[in-house]
Amino acid sequence: MAGPGAARPALAAPDAGVAIPPAVAACVARFEASPHERESALCFYQSAQSAEGRDAARRELKALEARYPDEPWLPLALGHVEMLSGLRPAEEAYRRAVSGFRDQHHAEGEVLAAINLRNVLVTQGRTEEAREWTQRIVEVARDSGSTELNARALIVEANERFDVEHDLGGAFRLLKRAEVLAFPDGADGLKKQCLNSLATVSSLLGRLDEAEEFYHRLAELARSTHEGQQEARVRLALANLALQRHERRPEPGGRERVLALARVALAASEQAGSKALEVTSLRLVADTLGDSPEEQREAEELLRRCLALTDELAMPERRISCLWTRAERLSKADPTTADRDSAAALRLAYEHGNPHYLARALRVRATVAFRTQPLPEALRHAERTLDAVEALRELQRDVPSQAEVFANWATDYYRLAGWTLEAGGATGRSPQVAPREALERTFRVSERLRARTLLDALVASRALSASAGDEGRRTARAEVQRKLTAVQRRLLEPGLATGEREAALRELQELERSEAGLRPAPRHGATGFASLEAIERGLAPDEALLAFLVGDDLDVYGGPAGGAWLLAVTREGTRVHRLPERNRMAPAVALFAGLIERRDGSEAGTAAALYAQLLAPALTQLPSGVRRLLLVPDGPLHDLPFAALRERPDAPPLVARYELALVPSASLWRYWREQPPLASGGEALVLADPDRSAGTRMARASASERTGVFEEAAQLGALPEARREGYAVEKALRETKVTPRLLTGTSASERALKSADLASVRVLHLAAHAVVDAQAPERSALVLAPGADEEDGILQPREIAELRLDGALVVLSACRSASGAVLPGEGVLSLARAFFEAGSRAVVASLWPLRDDEAAGLVARFYRHLARGLSASAALRAAQLEAIDESQPASAWAGLVVLGDAALVAVEPRVPEASRGLLTVTHVAAGAVVLGLLAGALVWLRRRRTR
Incomplete structure (x- = not known):
């Protein structure tokens, strides 16, 4: 490296007739004045945003590098400039920079150059080389002790998880750790890298609101640094997010809005001079153009440019997407070319090895085949798409990420189900597949869609108990959980200052991410899904299983999306019925719920309309002996109180004719039904009206509803009716073979529940407030008394799942314990679900907040019938019928539901019901x-x- 006082050779004159743009000339002068400063070299990258400036910057940097071979910032800056046009020259420049910084033991420079080199290698699909550079970056950053370099190393590790291992959840947790180090004092470049990666991973996880927030933060940074390429990247990303939102929830005019955003992104990419961004923008505009002749011609030209640029830039993944977009557009007008393009995209996807691209390529191959080939061939490609989706799912190392990634592909399951039924003649066209075979294949698709993580956990003998061989990991997780509890205790303190609360929430988020990262890896079920034949054979003569598939008729491109269907399964066979699509169903269900809430009977007309749309054809054709309906809801139907539907506005509700139960999937129902009966005797553990006010000055007011929010959990009022409910439960169970144990007030505690011998518990009853957080389901909780200094009284799903129930019936007399966030495919992420993970076979829970007095009365009736030896669904039906006879509104009784094994008999009377008449x-x-x-x-x- 030339010393400060060394003579500096004059700058070579530019080529004759080539003028140096003023911005580049300024960078030359700046470098001449301070050649050892980082910004002196990186100035050239800022001046190279236009095509004219890029050529001049490249020329001057090469000339300077020849004269200053010991200044590694020059090849680093040259690599940045070359990246605007192509990968191969950029790679060569970054390698020279890495070597120069390493020779000088310059940690910061080596890390920066190595990061850029690694990114180039990943883009070229050279993942093994990229992994080696990741390890080197982490080592150099760790040895340097620099906060900023360690933040950069975390980002690189996260990108390794994302780019190579495709573990999105792990990548997100690493990036959130990097964010803490990068903000607020990190360099602008570091912040941009962090936000870029966070936005990309959030988008792939389906967290579109988070992704949009990260992109807006990125846009602010780009504007403050006047970086045109970054602004163009943000515009493109926001257009892509808009398309994702439109695909999830199509709205009138949505495609036109996305197209406008895509055109703006394309213009910004061209102005920034980034060919890589231009490729993606060209494809997005072509993807969202309509079918008019003018738009078809424009799309054809855009895709021609797209493919030409991918050849120039050597970007195989971008070529794949350009090919599949052209294949989809040509599938109607030019089937031969469309078929060729879709096959070429699929072949490249297999070669490239990225599972995201492979699944998308298979989806397009199926779409093109549906339009150009016999329907059975399209089904074959669509089934391969599901295989690719599930392979992608299994790459995720934590359960929440598995569910989130899987949810992004739920539409592919609806589509295949609808196509298969169409092939079997269900839509009236000539069958191309035997009708029975079509039913069996559709049922298999339906089961592959539903509650996968819960089924995996149960069949694999509870994923959380499978970490016996990893003592260190379990110890670390226990320590994190202890810290979590301590932070939540602080958050529950009344009067906590705003600044302290915000700091505690940030700490809580970090601990939650650490705890999730320390959980055992997800287990995949050791047994397959239940077949249609197995379910038919397993049903009792008086049972029917109604499995709903609620998709849309058309996708946002006007293609067939599968529609909505009902499979009605009995021991005598299976029938299929067409239903209104999701877009029509969701508002009707929401309207019904709102009318029920009015408590004036005005819901009767809507109840009859929903009955006609959802159930009437199926129920008309059921065998006459059916008395119990096992409902497998989907989409908006998860929030539907089926018990309150009725054949006519003046007819009795559905529960007057049938026992009802909700099940997440037929496979889970079979799993629970095949478990041995509960052993006679045992204990009923009842926790009612927990009192959290011990040790505080706060008076305990009464609450009219069993509801609350997390931040107010410490101030929730008493539930006097819940205490009386507890006494009623205890009284009802005295005449049975189970021994009731009632805990109230401060004794109804989290510590008491966790320390109880739950293996002998046949009934677990919790009458308390609940907190349901739809945005963060892991924070939902039952609010108990703490019972010990190491507890916070906030019983959350991760704690519930470790309770180790042995098939017990769980009754959650708490608001919205059966509701929560609905994740496509996975179902409702409710508190009730966590008790299934803990080993319960049936859970009685509520869909909405219940009035304290009405809940107590309904539950007391339920236990009176349960004590007679009735099953869970029969006891609840009997209780609801009594409430109906007293003219109570539907809001008082229809919200309580049985989930899981409806036939579970948890309690035996001391004197069997059948022999009471004889004894009399x-x-x-x-x-x-x-x-x-x-x-x-x-x-x-x-x-x-x-x-």
């Missing part, structure tokens, strides 16, 4: 004999006295 007759007969003997004795005594 025997008692009468015995009494007559005794009376006869007494009469005879009196006669004999009289005679003796007479004598």
